[in-house]
Amino acid sequence: MVNLKNMSRKERFQYIWDYYKFHIIGILAAIIIISSIIYGQVTKVNYVFNLTLIGNDIDQNKKAELERQITDIVVNNGSKRNQAIVDVIPVGDSNSSNNIMSGQLMQKFMTELSVQTVDIAVMDKGVFDSLVKNDAFLKLDNISDFDLSSIKDEKIKEEGSDGKKAVYGISAENIKVLNDMGFNPKDKVICIISSSKHVDKAVYVLKWVLK
Template sequence: MTPYEDKTLKDTLQEEKNKLKNMSLKDRLWYIWEYYKIPIIGTAVAAALIVSIFSAVHNNRFETALSCVILNSRPDSEEDLVSQYFDQGFRQYIGLADETKIDVDHSMSISFDNSNMTEFTYAELAKLSALISSKELDVMIGRKDSIDHFGEMGGFLDLKTVLPPDVYDQVKDQLYEVTNQETGEKIACGIRIGSTDFLKKTGLTMDDPILGIISNSTRTDTAVKLIRYVYGL
């Protein structure tokens, strides 16, 4: 048996320790990366995979009660008032269990002006379209241009037929109509919420916010409850 073969793991580690001890910091970093980059990369990839799997499993434990996007808004407060409004206030309003989640994304900024379209804008629009196509989105809150864009393509339910009579009677003067380009039918695609305390309580700034329920939403009952909550009904 050769001396090398007779070495124990302890001896090998001691040799490596002695080598590093006599090196400068720069040389240590080079040596470690040069000789151990494969296990380092493997460990990093494995750790990332474990975190990804854990995150997916953790999130899948929770059923989604409502998914909402708020487009082209700006926070005017350092506090996360949006989470307080939805994940505390609305959750309590509908008596939602802790293990059921409410998804609200108010980070998207989208323009429908071709002269202002950028790669970022296209990416945000693609993300939003994917959410709608996969039936993961229930509610959109946006400016007139956003509601017009999706409403003209039949992207929203007609609130005249969706809202319960008691809610409709209270908000009918605030309904916002858009004409479907394909059918020529004018429907109530949204409801103006600028007169409510929505912006004040969420700490958001936006022009004339309109709330619409996505046409393929699978959670319309909860979306209607959100309208009740916004209007304090």
């Protein structure tokens, strides 16, 4: 049996390293992995609101500024982990390769609707028309604290799955925050997604962008 007491400090270190280095490396690796997981959970951003723009791409700095402004509206406790996000789905032109990409991104948008990720969306009137009969949007007439009569922009009335006409969207053409960030709102409609988990927040944001 090895007597560590008779060894010098250097010899003891060398002996321990030679016989236990794999154990030591394993323990250190486990500590690093666990620390990384804990740090990731502590600093992970929790997106509590999603505004999706379907149209042209926009300046990333202006996008970040809009996210900050919306975060100020929807996050009350000042938590840095809770943030709003602005997603942009770029729609291609008549070029075939762009159209294929747009189709893939539209599929992504539909997937996000199904998993209740999107709260408010701005989209082309044609896309809006194709989705409204599938009850993709909230009836704005039914929102008690949303005064439609105070909205100067065009209200988009459509027939839903129940066969009745209601206001499902608002024209986005005169929305200043969209124009300021370089997003082209021509022939676009802004609407609240019916599957939104944050309808109250969506109403606040819609009021803010339409002011």
